[in-house]
Amino acid sequence: MERVDFNYRNKIFTVIFAGILLFSTVIFSISVGVYEIPFFEVFNVIRYHLLGGEVPPEIYNAIVWDIRIPRVLAGMLIGMALATSGAAYQGVFRNPLVSPFILGVSSGAAFGAALSIVFPIPYSAQLSAFIFGMVAVFCAYSIAKIRGKTPLVTLLLAGVVLGSFFDALVSIFQYIATEAQLKAIVFWLMGGLYHIDWSHLQILAFSIPLGILLLMAYSWKLNILSLGEEEARSLGINTERLKILLITVATFITSISVSVAGIIGWVGLMIPHAARLIIGPDHRFLIPLSAIMGGIFLILCDTIARTLTTGEIPLGIVTSLLGTPYLIYLLRSRKDQFFGGE
Amino acid sequence: MIEVQNLHFAYSGDNYILEDVSFKVERGELCGVFGPNGAGKSTLFKCIIGFLKPKKGRVYVNGRDITEMPMEEVAKLIAYVPQEHRPPFPYLVKEMVLMGRTPHLGGIFGPKKRDIEKVIEAMEVVGITHLADKPYTELSGGQRQLVLLARALAQETGVMVLDEPTSALDFRNQLRIWETLKKLTKDGMSVVVSVHDPNHMLWFCDRVVVLHRGRIIASGKPSEVITEEILSTLYGNICKVGFRWDKGGATRYYFLGLTTWNSNTIPSSMG
Ligand SMILES: Nc1ncnc2c1ncn2[C@@H]1O[C@H](COP(=O)(O)OP(=O)(O)O)[C@@H](O)[C@H]1O
Ligand SMILES: [Mg+2]
Numbered sequence: 001m002e003r004v005d006f007n008y009r010n011k012i013f014t015v016i017f018a019g020i021l022l023f024s025t026v027i028f029s030i031s032v033g034v035y036e037i038p039f040f041e042v043f044n045v046i047r048y049h050l051l052g053g054e055v056p057p058e059i060y061n062a063i064v065w066d067i068r069i070p071r072v073l074a075g076m077l078i079g080m081a082l083a084t085s086g087a088a089y090q091g092v093f094r095n096p097l098v099s100p101f102i103l104g105v106s107s108g109a110a111f112g113a114a115l116s117i118v119f120p121i122p123y124s125a126q127l128s129a130f131i132f133g134m135v136a137v138f139c140a141y142s143i144a145k146i147r148g149k150t151p152l153v154t155l156l157l158a159g160v161v162l163g164s165f166f167d168a169l170v171s172i173f174q175y176i177a178t179e180a181q182l183k184a185i186v187f188w189l190m191g192g193l194y195h196i197d198w199s200h201l202q203i204l205a206f207s208i209p210l211g212i213l214l215l216m217a218y219s220w221k222l223n224i225l226s227l228g229e230e231e232a233r234s235l236g237i238n239t240e241r242l243k244i245l246l247i248t249v250a251t252f253i254t255s256i257s258v259s260v261a262g263i264i265g266w267v268g269l270m271i272p273h274a275a276r277l278i279i280g281p282d283h284r285f286l287i288p289l290s291a292i293m294g295g296i297f298l299i300l301c302d303t304i305a306r307t308l309t310t311g312e313i314p315l316g317i318v319t320s321l322l323g324t325p326y327l328i329y330l331l332r333s334r335k336d337q338f339f340g341g342e
Numbered sequence: 343m344i345e346v347q348n349l350h351f352a353y354s355g356d357n358y359i360l361e362d363v364s365f366k367v368e369r370g371e372l373c374g375v376f377g378p379n380g381a382g383k384s385t386l387f388k389c390i391i392g393f394l395k396p397k398k399g400r401v402y403v404n405g406r407d408i409t410e411m412p413m414e415e416v417a418k419l420i421a422y423v424p425q426e427h428r429p430p431f432p433y434l435v436k437e438m439v440l441m442g443r444t445p446h447l448g449g450i451f452g453p454k455k456r457d458i459e460k461v462i463e464a465m466e467v468v469g470i471t472h473l474a475d476k477p478y479t480e481l482s483g484g485q486r487q488l489v490l491l492a493r494a495l496a497q498e499t500g501v502m503v504l505d506e507p508t509s510a511l512d513f514r515n516q517l518r519i520w521e522t523l524k525k526l527t528k529d530g531m532s533v534v535v536s537v538h539d540p541n542h543m544l545w546f547c548d549r550v551v552v553l554h555r556g557r558i559i560a561s562g563k564p565s566e567v568i569t570e571e572i573l574s575t576l577y578g579n580i581c582k583v584g585f586r587w588d589k590g591g592a593t594r595y596y597f598l599g600l601t602t603w604n605s606n607t608i609p610s611s612m613g
Binding site: 227 | 437
């Protein structure tokens with residue numbers, strides 16, 4: 001009798017390998033830029049800050065420590081947040097075609113953040129982004145929910161409608177804003193990491209890993225939830241509570257990302273899907289791998305954004321340019337998967 | 343042991359889909375729920391597992407009322423095999439079966455060694471070990487039913503509820519499901535299963551509940567319940583209880599056929 005193999009060695013190895021790749025991407029990205037700095041000097045700056053000793057040249061220190069490192073790490077965390085929240089939404093809504101962007105969460109959060117630019121109070125960008133991100137996703141969900149089911153087409157349309165509603169509200173702000181505020185809104189709307197410093201990184205470094213760990217803790221239950229309401233409940237899952245918890249956490253990390261870096265599309269759709277092709281749909285492995293791949297992807301996109309031309313290409317444009325062909329490929333080659341859910 | 347008492351259910355208003363349904367399945371009994379499409383079988387099962395909240399009535403498992411119980415607890419007492427469905431993600435068969443262990447998992451760290459042993463055993467019992475590494479979404483409808491049965495087995499409950507588990511299956515797999523269910527009841531499980539083939543009722547069930555438009559119109563031993571009268575109430579005058587005869591004095595065989603058949607149609611070797 002053949003034995004059934006419940007060994008996860010391959011999957012664990014894949015995650016570790018991806019982790020090493022992420023680490024290399026971070027190092028690579030820190031050491032490249034428009035201003036060329038010898039590889040050795042980059043390490044010298046890091047060594048100085050971690051271990052002390054010989055003081056590196058001021059210009060190298062400023063570029064590597066004050067600009068590149070926070071930017072790369074922020075890109076990593078934001079990529080992780082968007083990809084894992086995408087994986088979580090896809091599991092909760094039982095469909096590989098949903099993402100923070102498509103559900104209207106990004107637009108809701110963007111509205112919240114724009115609101116806080118016009119009416120600023122400390123930390124209101126994050127809070128207000130989170131509140132309106134939640135408003136968007138729960139509106140989309142309630143609009144789409146018919147007799148306990150959320151048909152995909154209705155969900156997507158509800159997300160699109162809400163997204164454009166919030167986008168319209170943001171446009172209104174652009175009219176009533178002062179010139180300085182308008183500039184802030186427009187720059188931030190384009191989506192990007194050019195303005196990141198250590199204070200942004202503090203916000204991200206605290207909240208995003210926390211959110212991802214929470215999603216990982218519930219990843220087995222997310223597997224069950226993705227089978228559908230009826231089966232999940234017959235297997236002892238309190239589906240309503242679990243859904244609200246997972247959506248709240250996913251929306252939280254998405255909103256934090258949006259409040260810092262604006263709307264960056266497609267990461268949350270594309271990365272979980274690609275990760276699923278590599279490691280399978282078991283969320284215990286899918287979520288960590290999505291996080292790592294999201295980090296790698298966003299760092300690379302941002303590296304392209306800041307090095308391809310002497311100016312800056314907005315990051316959201318790079319991810320869209322790369323995301324569109326992938327989505328077209330998905331639609332052409334895997335149609336059947338998309339409309340399988342409820 | 344499972345006991346359903348005066349169950350009433352309506353999806354909306356007082357358009358009752360189930361009215362005053364009561365029956366009892368003892369430990370080790372295989373109970374068939376029989377009734378035409380739309381009779382309310384699936385609705386009844388969803389009430390039993392607590393997915394739908396009944397308007398009135400109670401469901402007891404081993405004497406404990408489960409209508410007020412949290413679902414985490416109910417899932418340790420009742421396993422449910424839904425009618426055919428397709429999940430959105432291509433989980434492997436072994437992962438699907440492993441999900442049956444969920445009610446027994448403490449903490450957040452997922453399945454342990456004992457869970458995995460139980461899963462391997464369940465797949466062997468149902469005979470799907472060779473499918474373990476295939477994506478569930480790429481199986482045939484019948485194979486999927488077997489996987490869901492294995493998952494319910496891995497759940498290790500005293501009661502199992504199966505909604506038309508044999509409908510999508512070829513003859514061999516239908517018999518395999520019945521064989522498995524028989525084995526489970528012999529080990530003391532109470533099984534409730536909806537079936538469309540009256541022959542299967544007669545052959546395999548210890549007890550039959552006949553559901554018609556949300557009410558129980560007959561229940562008891564299959565040989566006493568599956569009568570021409572009941573069949574014509576359910577289906578009109580299309581079939582008859584064909585042949586019932588004694589062989590060697592003890593064994594009785596039943597056969598259901600079209601009303602238009604006459605005894606000449608039956609091979610003489612069987613008469
Ligand atoms: N979700 C629902 N909402 C409203 N009515 C339903 C729903 N599901 C089933 N029904 C109705 O309940 C009745 C019984 O259905 P069901 O329990 O599925 O029957 P069976 O499983 O015996 O074929 C049918 O008339 C059906 O139309
Ligand atoms: Mg049914």
